[in-house]
Amino acid sequence: MRYLLVILIFGTGLAFSCTKKEQSLSEEEKQEVVQLEEETEQLNEEIDSLDLSLEALEEALNELGN
Known part of the structure; x- marks a missing residue:
């Protein structure tokens, strides 16, 4: 789950970076x-x-474990 969060943050940062550079392209x-x-x-x-x-x-694994 942490990896997904990192990917999400990276993707958002990439989109912001692209938007900022768009002005001079x-x-x-x-x-x-x-x-x-x-x-x-x-x-x-x-x-x-x-x-x-x-x-x-x-959740399913937790239910199976109980």
Whole structure:
């Protein structure tokens, strides 16, 4: 779960960094930044989904252990 949090923070930082640099980029580079932001958003959604799955698995293991 810690790794997922680190990935989420890294992805958010990457998106912020890309947005800040976007002001001085060419049109092609701006399109690439938009694509990277979309990919980052998709990855964050996948991370959230995996995190929920992990929590469900942990709960199931705890129930089996009891």
